[in-house]
Amino acid sequence: MTGAAPGPVPLSGPRFATEPAQLYREMRRDHGPVAPVLLDGDVPAWLVLGYRELHQVTGDPVLFSRDSELWNQWPAIPADWPLLPMIGHRQPSILYTVGERHTRRAAMISHALEAVDPFELRAHAETFADELIDRFCGTGATDIIAEYAMLLPVRVLARVYGFSDEQGPGLVTAMNDMIDGRERALAGQQHLAGSMMRLIADKHEKPGLDVASYMIETQLTEDGSDFTDEEIAQDLMVMMAAGHQPTADWIGNSLRLMLTDDRFAASLFGGRNSVAEAMNEVLWEDTPTQNVAGRWASRDTRLGGRHINAGDLLLLGLAAANADPQIRTDGSALTGGNSAHFAFGHGEHRCPFPAQEVAEVIARTGIEVLLDRLPDLDLAVPAGDLTRRPSPWLRGLTDLPVRFTPTPTSAFGDPR
Missing domain, CATH: 1.10.630.10 (Cytochrome P450)
Known part of the structure; x- marks a missing residue:
């Protein structure tokens, strides 16, 4: 008999300040390169932890759109939700154009x-x-x-x-x-x-x-x-x-x-x-920028072994992707001015x-x-x-x- 699969990880708490690298390692171990997370008010989202997966998401603006109007959670978001300024509902700036x-x-x-x-x-x-x-x-x-x-x-x-x-x-x-x-x-x-x-x-x-x-x-x-x-x-x-x-x-x-x-x-x-x-x-x-919101799936798709529904929110795990062990095998990323970071x-x-x-x-x-x-x-x-x-x-x-x-x-x- 196997244990229950780990549940979504709250994207809050002191560990993001005290030991984020260890936290991202645990999330990658428990969930793979794309982890389910909960934002304020238990709002679901995906955190992209893998370097290759993050490259895929940021490199395909059609499938993973910056258009926040696609979000399938809008009906459940209250008017005073604290992350509204970050998510950008009908905001006129370039971030959501x-x-x-x-x-x-x-x-x-x-x-x-x-x-x-x-x-x-x-x-x-x-x-x-x-x-x-x-x-x-x-x-x-x-x-x-x-x-x-x-x-x-x-x-x-x-x-x-x-x-x-x-x-x-x-x-x-x-x-x-x-x-x-x-x-x-x-x-x-x-x-x-x-x-x-x-x-x-x-x-x-x-x-x-x-x-x-x-x-x-x-x-x-x-x-x-x-x-x-x-x-x-x-x-x-x-x-x-x-x-x-x-x-x-x-x-x-x-x-x-x-x-x-x-x-x-x-x-x-x-x-x-x-x-x-x-x-x-x-x-x-x-x-300095650890995680970024966000991208929205324009249709059902798969990413990092996960089924992503149309309208799901994906958060860009920049810090976690930088530390992905698949690209950090020898520590060489830190030498020679390597700028392939996210x-x-x-x-x-x-x-x-x-x-x-x-x-x-x-x-x-x-x-x-x-x-x-x-x-x-x-x-x-x-x-x-x-x-x-x-x-x-x-x-x-x-x-x-x-x-x-x-x-x-x-x-x-x-x-x-």
Whole structure:
């Protein structure tokens, strides 16, 4: 007599923060490369754990669609379901646009981001990194997450979007209020949405060398003439949200690795290669975006030995796929700058390559400037005391307390 098959796994709980790799191994052992899971309110879905299976799902946008209207669970979803903002019912952003319109919309975003000068981008990141470090460099101690990583990406993105530097702090507050998901989340979202619409109106009047102006430039051509200001504003919001939290976590997770792993200790002080190596390892082993919702089966099919019904929701298990033992037999994925990870997704709906490059410049510059300015940076608590946000979606530290020898401020002064 055999035991009952393991039931669906709740996609919640502390293990996603404390031991996700072990949890994914157990799910793969019990369920194979495609595991049944339960979202908030016991809503069923599938989590794609296998590297090959995830490649199949993300590479076939017809069978595994981004159209959330296909979901067979909509009749059971309450109006206050907490994951609605993530799933996207009738949302106008590019995340849930499909087909030819998605292709043109993605091209508009890529065109705008490709126009960002990489040398200017790095200069912007250096400027804001120096200004933020000036706030705490004389104290000898700080929390890198709250006082640095969670502030830097938005400031840089705001400048390349075309916002004035005076608007930057308000956008930082709005974005972090949205991430906190507490009582100020709605106010943060409203501030961000209003700011984007005002930015677009300003750039119609006075275009510049910035992302918003480049998107409007596409909008005014024959190919983009049916894109509305509201759609551009939505896409700017999506890009800022997607570029802020994961990049902040990329900075935090990479610094945690460099401060806790002996392999990086010898080259920590000014070692440029060690920064790149740590950042690449994080994308494989500790990727900021762990799981993504989602794809919907457009018809009945089979995947990883499972029968998938039309309208079923599939979640992309990026972190689990990165650790799939079928592709990680010798650890070589971590060497030589191997970028075959799923940290940025894959296929038609992946993070656009220019957006990946922007995130990498911001993160790497932020880390390098910090280590240059504070060369004896060290953890202020035992490594085992560091905690993670209890989220199955984004993986990042709640704080990263550090100490260092107090140093003078730079020439930029305090940006407050």
